[in-house]
Structures are given as structure tokens and as C-alpha cells.
Amino acid sequence: MIISVRGLRKDFTVRAKAGRFRRERRVVSAVDGVDLEVERGELLGYIGPNGAGKSTTLKMLTGVLVPSAGRVRVCGLEPVARRTRLARRIGVVFGQRSQLWWDLPLADSFELLRHVYRVPAAAHAGRLARCRDLLGLDEFAGRPVRQLSLGQRMRGELTAALLHGPEVLFLDEPTIGLDLVSKQAARSFLAELHRAGDTTIVLTTHDLADIERLCERLVVIDHGRVVHDGSIEALHARYGSRRRVVVDLEAPLAGPPELPGARLESVAADGLRLTYALTGATAGEVVARLAGAGELRDLSVVEPDIEDVVGRLYAAPTGVP
Amino acid sequence: MGFVIATETAARQATIWSHVRICASLAAAGFRRYSTYRQATIAGAATNITFGLLRTYVLLAVAGGTAAGLAAGYDRAQLTTYVWVQQGLMVVTLIWGWFDLGDRIRSGDVVIDLLRPVPPVLAYFAADVGRAGYAVLGRFVPPVLVGALVFGLYRPARWYTVPLFVLSAALALVICFAGRYMVNATAFWLLDTRGIDFAWVLASGMLSGLYFPLRFLPEWFTLTVWIGTPFPSILQAPADVLVERVAPGPTLLIVAGQAAWAAVMMVACVVVQHRAERRLVVQGG
DSSP states (O other): EEEEEEEEEEEEEEEEOSSOOOOOEEEEEEEEEEEEEOOTOOOOOOOSSSSSSSSHHHHHHHTTSOOOOEEHHHTOOTTTTHHHHHHHTTTEEEETTOOOTTTTBBBHHHHHHHHHHHOOHHHHHHHHHHHHHTOOTTTTTBBGGGOOOHHHHHHHHHHHHTTTTTEEEEEEETTOOOOOHHHHHHHHHOOOOOOHOOOOOEEEEEEEHHHHHHHHEEEEEEEEEEEEEOOOHHHHHHHHOOOEEEEEEEEEEEEEOOOTEEEEEEEEETTTEEEESSSSSSHHHHHHHHHSSOEEEEEEEEOHHHHHHHHHHHTTTTTOO | OOOOHHHHHHHHHEEEEEEEEHHHHHHHHHHHHHHHHHHHHHHHHHHHHHHHHHHHHHHHHHTTTTTSSOOOOOOOOHHHHHHHHHHHHHHHHOOSOOOOHHHHHHTTTTTHHTTSSOOOOHHHHHHHHHHHHHHHHHHIHHHHHHHHHHHHOOOOSTTTTTHHHHHHHHHHHHHHHHHHHHHHHGTTTTTTOOOHHHHHHHHHHHOOOOOOOOGSSSSSHHHHHHHSGGGGGGGHHHHHHHHTOOHHHHHHHHHHHHHHHHHHHHHHHHHHHHHHHTOOOOOOO
């Protein structure tokens, strides 16, 4: 396992005013007993609502925050005690922070990082060439970082995090604030990186499209606890997300038919649009039965929506929708 | 895509030479970083020169008012040199106006510094040496040239005075950097460091000999400040070395005192950084 976490906790002491002179101390658990095992080459989505403990976990995994309890190993190292050594073996991208030198051209930052991480010139040049190719850096590599657009800067950040050939790449909201084209570029790059299979990627994001397109495994954290660890399909199966069949009829039926293996979810447009959630039947069976009951004008099959199930997961007080 | 060569970096052991190379590249980046702001350099140098003129005339007036034409033992050429060298050195040492680290602590960006395989104190110091290098060209040379052209400067009599001054100025940079770093690092504990910043500005201006040579004050006070605080080592010491204000023996003592303060301040700086890291709570998400 390249990342191994057992019983990870982080407690913060919060002081609140409790009278004219009195202050009350309260212990808040930002991370409350997280267990996590990540294999080399995995691409893991680590999601949760604001304040769930995602970034706190990431900080403990990278060695910049001391855990209150639990055991953490990243690349076989204890992050806090071996932070400097670990720094050579991991890459980190924080969507809202920059590791580039603000006043210098992007290319200078890359060259500087080569020295800071003591990367052999040939390896550095090879990785940089791949990033230039995949992320289209050439058009703005000569410009100072402060003059780059957010999308350009983020492409620079991704490159900067990879130039020393990290075994694990931690990404904390890397697509925050990006436009669609830049998001797409970042996603394609990460997908390509994952396909190569030698970099483990831990991705924290609020953009569920990132998760859907990139992650095979999803860990959902809420109130500091892991409430789901598995595939997106497993999440849908566990929380009852269903595929849906939506049909538009030529004329309303006298009463929407009850169908075995499907549940009528809604009737709209004066009875002309029916939506059925599939609870066992196939889409074909449902469509065939509906076609038998009345003339169909249009139909569509809607895949389960990750936004929907995750939204319900976040809203539920115990993390169970 | 084949990005990882996992054993490659792990196998490359840190050597002193590799640290020197890292520091050299960070220093070069520090130099380039400041050299991008040329208009600010010109404006800053003009301000230094204006205040240099003011300070010179005030001190010359003081010296002119005495029977021997000496002010606290400095003659006219020594006084003008004292002023103009300090006008440049205050920017080379950057005694005021450095908030980079404090700002990064407050914003949480300091986390990036901690995720690099270089100790933060070393990385900031290397970058500061580069900045100081640029300041020598852009902010030290112009006022000293103006001072030389308008008033004339003191010509050292001893052969070793100029090299000793260079050493003294380098030690002043180390001491000042460490002081600034610790003032900024208080942001790890206090979110608002304006009080500490103000105390630093006040103390460093008064006690470093910038407003007036410390030798204007009673001897017991000067000696106490000189031995008990690092401030005179930042501006008073290099200026006194260059104008040969005291005999050769005491001059060497001044530089030895600076070396001792440089060591104490850097050790304190590393200890502060270490303690800050231990109790690290990064601001924000």
C-alpha cells in the first residue's frame, strides 16, 4: 500500500466567549477515525461537504499537520517526522495556493524546481516535454506567473507538481474556478497520467464531474468520518440510485400504468411525460410495456446522477441518505 | 506517460554541494524576482537619496556647530560616508518593509514552503541573499555615488578596511534577515503582527544608528545597546568599520561581535521555525 491510514484523528480546540470574562474551550474533531488504504497507481476521489475534513486529512497525509491520533504512512514514511524526505516523493497541488514564483516566468519556476528537488537534467527535460505537449504550456511559459490566467496557472501548477516524478500526487480542488475548457484539459491530463499507471493520485474536489470522469474509487467523508469507500456504482447501489426511463406520450393515458420492476416517479406535462425508476426491469421491458399502453412520441434513459446521491449523502445528518 | 522514477530521487543523497547548488539557484531567483521591478528600484533609490541629503545636512550642521568640527568623534568626511553608506545598506539588509513570510503564514500559503525538500529558513535566506545582491546594484551604488559626487567620501587609510566592510555588511545582512524572519514568524502565533512589526521598526531605526550615530548618546548606553541587542550590528557597525571610526583592535572586535550576533540570531531563527512547525495550524480550508 502506498498510503496506509488507521484511526486517523485531528482535534482542534475552539475557544468561544461564554460570558463577560469567561471563555469556553471546546474540542472539535475535524477528522474522526479515518481508515484508508490506497494501492500504487490508484486514482482516488476524496470528497465531502465543506468542513468535512478533506483538506485536514490531506495536510496530515503530506506531513504539514500533526495528527491527534492514528497511524499514517505515505510511501512507507511517517509524514510529519519525515516531511522533507517525503516531499521528494509526493507532489501537491492546492487549487487556491500557488507553488510557482509569482514574479518570475513560468519556465523559470520549472527550472528552479529542478534544482530544489535535485532532479537530473535529462529526467526533468523529459517530464517537462510531456507536460508541455499534453498541457500546451509553450504559449505562456515565458510569461510571469502573475500575468497568467487561472487556467494557465493551474496547468503550470500541475506540471510543477510532477517535474520531480512523485509517486503520489495530492490534488486539493485543482479545478476550482476553472472554465470548462481548462477543466477539460486538466481532466484529460490526469486521466492520461492515471493510464500510465505509475502515479497514485488522490483528488479532493467539489466538482463531481471530475470524480465521475476520473475516479474508479470514491471515498466520501462527512463530519470527519468515512461514510462511503468504493466505486461510484457501489455508491448508487448502496443508496438506491436508479436508472430512469422518461417517455413522452402522444396523448395522456387514462391512468399511468403500474409496471413490474419499475416505480412511477413523476407525471408531468398534463400527463404527457411519465418517469419510471427501474427497480428490476430493464429499460427495454419498460419501454415495450408503455408502447403497448399508448403511442410514444419520444423516450430517454437517464443514468443515475452522482450529484443527486452525493447531495442526499451530504444533507443527511448521519451521512446516510 | 512514465513520470515516476521512484528510486531516483530517494537515492540521490543530500550533500553540502547539492545544498549549495539549491541555495545558488534560489539566490539567483531572488535576484531576478526583484530585478523585474525597475521602476520601484528607481523610485526607491530617489527616496534614499533625498533622505540621504537631509541626514547629511543635519549631521554636518551638528559637526559645524562644534569647535573642532567633529560630531561624536566623526569628522566631515566620516559623517557623510556614514550617512550615504547607511542609505544604501538599509535596503541591502532590508531593515524595513519585508512581510513575505508573515503574509504567507496568514494566508496559509506557508504550507507550500513546508512541502518543499529545503528547510524554510535556508530557502528564505538564499532568496534574501539574491535580493540583497540586486539591492547592492540598484539601491546601494546610486546613493553612494551621489554622496561621493556631492560631498566626497572618506578614503580608508587601512588596506583591509574595504574587505572588512564587505564582511561586516554580509554579517549585517544575516543578522537583519534573522530578525525580520522572527518578526514575521510571530504570525504563526499571533494572527495580527502589526504591534510586533511596529516595535521592530521603532527599535531597529533608533538602535541601529540609522537616525543618528549611537556614539552621540552616553557611552554606557551605547555600550549596553551594542552588546545587548543585535541592532547596532546591522547599520552602525558596517559604517563604523568603513569610516575607521575606532582603532584597528576595536574594529576587529566590532566585526567579531557581529559574527557572534549572526550566529545567535540564526540559531534563534531556526529554533523559532522549528517551534512554529511543531504547533502548526495552517489557516483556512
